[in-house]
Amino acid sequence: MAIELISKVLWFVVGLVIVWLAIGMGVGRLDEPGAGMMSVGFGGVIALLGLGGIVHLLIKRRPVQSENPGQPQEPWTRAMLWRIGGVLVLLVVYVALLERVGFVLLTAALMSVLFGAYAGIRWVWAIPLATGLAVANYALFKLALGTQLPAGILG
């Protein structure tokens, strides 16, 4: 109930923000539609459905029927959040350092940590495996296919 209510409140707020921003773009007239007309319309739809959801949940005052009865979601556990949060933190650090450090070194480091921490591979195997995969990806995508990838400190 709490998560559903929070999600509906967020939708409502997002809808209002879209409408507010879109009005600033110019709504125009029906015979001369402005840049913000469609966004006002769909932002309004989002806000109204969000508001409708909030009212529905508050009036019912009980958990509504599961959105997806075929696949009930288990609640978040601490271990689950650690696993997901860990990957997200690593990804953010990776993105922040990618151009400075370079693809091969940083990818080898990222994959080593993930192989070691998540796949349970011993470090003595994880590091060479990750390095090999990083070099292979660089060779395939950058050297063979011409995809742009930062060389970083090795460049």
Add this chain to the structure above:
Amino acid sequence: MSGLLTGLSVALQPINLLFCFAGVFLGTLVGVLPGIGPVTAMALLLPITIGAPPESGIILLAGIYYGSMYGGSTTSILINVPGEAASVVTCLDGHQMARNGRAGPALAIAAIGSFIAGTFAVVAMSIVSAPLARAALMLAPADYVGLMVLGLVMVSFISSGSVANAILTASLGIVLGLAGIDTMSGVSRFTFDRPELLEGIDVITLVVGLFGISEVLQNLEHSVQRRLVTDTIGRVMPSREDWRRSRGPIARGSLLGFLLGLLPGGGAVLASFASYGLEKRWSKTPEQFGKGAVEGLAGPESANNAAATAAFIPLLTLGIPPNVVLGILLGALIIQGIQPGPLLMVNNPGVFWGVVASMYIGNLMLLVLNLPLVGLWIQLLRVPYGVLFPMILVFCVIGVYGTTGSTFQLGLMTAFGILGYLLRRTGYDLAPLILGFVLGPLLEANLRRTLIASDGDWSYLLTRPVGLACLLLALALIIAAALPAIKARRETFGPADQG
């Protein structure tokens, strides 16, 4: 006929045969691996297609799409885990056949049924495409508005969760699709003074984030226990009795799948469920369904492949993608400077007929690939997810950075990944969001043209027969979705994303 010959001359070029093979092989691979779907695979390979000739790039992406339909059945049959959404129904009887020691015949029936249905759909496609494209030339912007609204409502109707939730995500997708400089007025929309957003949100960044990253995050919630039914497949060829029982379901599934694939918003998921229902009603022994009935496998497998192929028709002839996977294909065509629609056959016959002809060849390749390589696919299923997901993350980074060369886009990809994960976690389907994103700018352009041409008279939208029929059908679907019986049924169908 001359068009098809042109197509064959394009599809049989060595580079296109190579791209076709790579597409169907990768498609089967991603169909087999439960942690990665065709949407993610296409998004990751989109950058590679930019440097290739347009027809080769589209042949590769199309191969991934219909190849994944084949591959998805392998995991459904062997480990009861659908590789992609359209293979959910295959689990019901295909997996039961495997548990009864008949994994080989189940895989063979799935592969052969898919081949027959795919080939039927390609033949039908080459027959109906030209007349449909000629008819589409007579459509006005108001008709396109109706078609797009119907497509969005259909996707919302067949997606998992409530229709209200689907409309929410579709609306968000439309707004995201409108970001960037408005080409008519020059006003920048939702750019927040970031020059990277002036050309709009990159489709690759959005799709890779929403599907690639969020799928990884969702899979990290728990370790998937993959249990193979059997290490050895045993005898592969179906018995005479299996053939006799499969003939009818394959024929009906092919026809039904083709017709449902044509609908805006229709597609492989809808077709496979509809075929299963039809076969169960048609059968004299419906009680065997769910216990390893050959008909329950042959029909849906044929239907989902026929629908996957038929779905190309609205994309190539009208320029309207009927599902999320083909939405990405539309993005790929536009990146290549090709505008799908009624004039595609005239302006780019090599691309149109080349893709159609490559599907004939691709279906044959899949039949040859699937049965002998079943052992390889089984080995792949043994790769732990802990080893697989770091590679998926790296492919996501390569896909986005390779096309944009910007770490800002990588940050945006991560943000969309978190958004996608939270939406999935709270019961929202992502397919309407992507389709809204792709159709949003087209819908706006056609709506503006209609309003300007009619001097602001919105009722003009109701004067065009095709547009009016589509809008009425869309309204009927929204009303139907609110009916308690239909609401309960469609919400138990589960996720219909991933195309």
